[in-house]
Amino acid sequence: MCELLGMSANTPTDLCFSFTGLTQRGGNTGPHKDGWGVAFYEGKGVRLFLDPQPSVSSPVAELVQNYPIKSKTAICHIRQANVGDICLANTHPFVRELWGRNWVFAHNGQLPHFTRQPGPYEPVGDTDSETIFCDLMNRIHHVLPRDAMPHQLAATLAELAEEYAAQGVFNCLLSNGDWLFTYCSTKLASITRRAPFGAAQLKDADVTVDFSAVTTPNDVVSIIATEPLTTDEQWDIYQPGEWKLWSQGEVIAHGGDGSRA
Secondary structure (H helix, E strand, C coil), rough: EEEEEEEEEEEEEECHHHHHHHHHHCCCCCEECEEEEEEEEEECEEEEECCCHHHCCCCCHHHHHHHEEEEEEEEECCCCCCCCCCCCHHCCEEEECCCCEEEEEEEEEECCCCCCCCCCCCCCCHHHHHHHHHHHHHHHHHHHHCCCCCHHHHHHHHHHHHHCCCCCCCCCEEEEEEEEEECCCCCCCEEEECCCCCCEECCCCCEEEEEEHHHHHHHEEEEEEEECCCCCCEECCCCCCCEEEEEEEEEEEEEEECCCC
C-alpha cells in the first residue's frame, strides 16, 4: 500500500515538517520505496515534483525538505508498487486540466479489475490509480456544470468514491486548488492546528518544531495523512467510508460518518 499526505491552510504554509516525516516511510521506517511525488498549488499553477526513486534517499526529496515552498493546498504520495512498473509515468500525484484548473489526484489502495468508462481523459501510465482518476474526471465533466458549487461537487465526488471503494481499497486526495477532497476507504487521519500553537515531534524522524514560532494567531493549517505523523498530538481518525471537503484549513462539507453536512 502507498501513503498519502495532504495540506489545507488559510495562509501559504510550507510542508517541510510533515514531508520530512513522510519521506522516512519511503524506504527507512516504511516500505514505500517505489517513488514519490508532491504537488504545491500556487494560484492556478501547480509546482510538481516527481521521482521514481525512494523518497528517503532522493536528492529531489531532500531539496523539497529544505526548500520552504509555501502553499495553501498540497498533495503528496509515497508509493509501494502493486499495479504498474516503477517509473516516472506511474508516480503520483497525477494532474489533469478541467474547466481551466489543474486537478491533482493521489490514491492509496487497489482496484485490480477496474475498467474506466470511455471519455477524453486517458491514462499515460499503467496504474489502476491513474485509470481511476481519468474515469473520475470523465464522469465529473459529464455530469456537473462548469460552475458547480463546492457542496454540489462534494456530493458527486462522494458518490463516485463510494462506487470505487465497493470495488477495492480507495483512499484518495483530490484538489483543484480551491478545495481538498479526502475519502477514506480503510485508513486516513487528520489534524487541524490553530492558536494557541505548540510544539510537535515527528514519529519517523528526530525532528521537533515549535509552531508558535512560525505562525500567526490567525493561521489555520490542516494535515491529512494515511497515518498520524507525530507522537504528541491528537489526530482525528477517519471512519471507513468517511469523506471531508476542506478549504482554507477548515472542513466545509463531510459525510459517510453517519451524518451529512
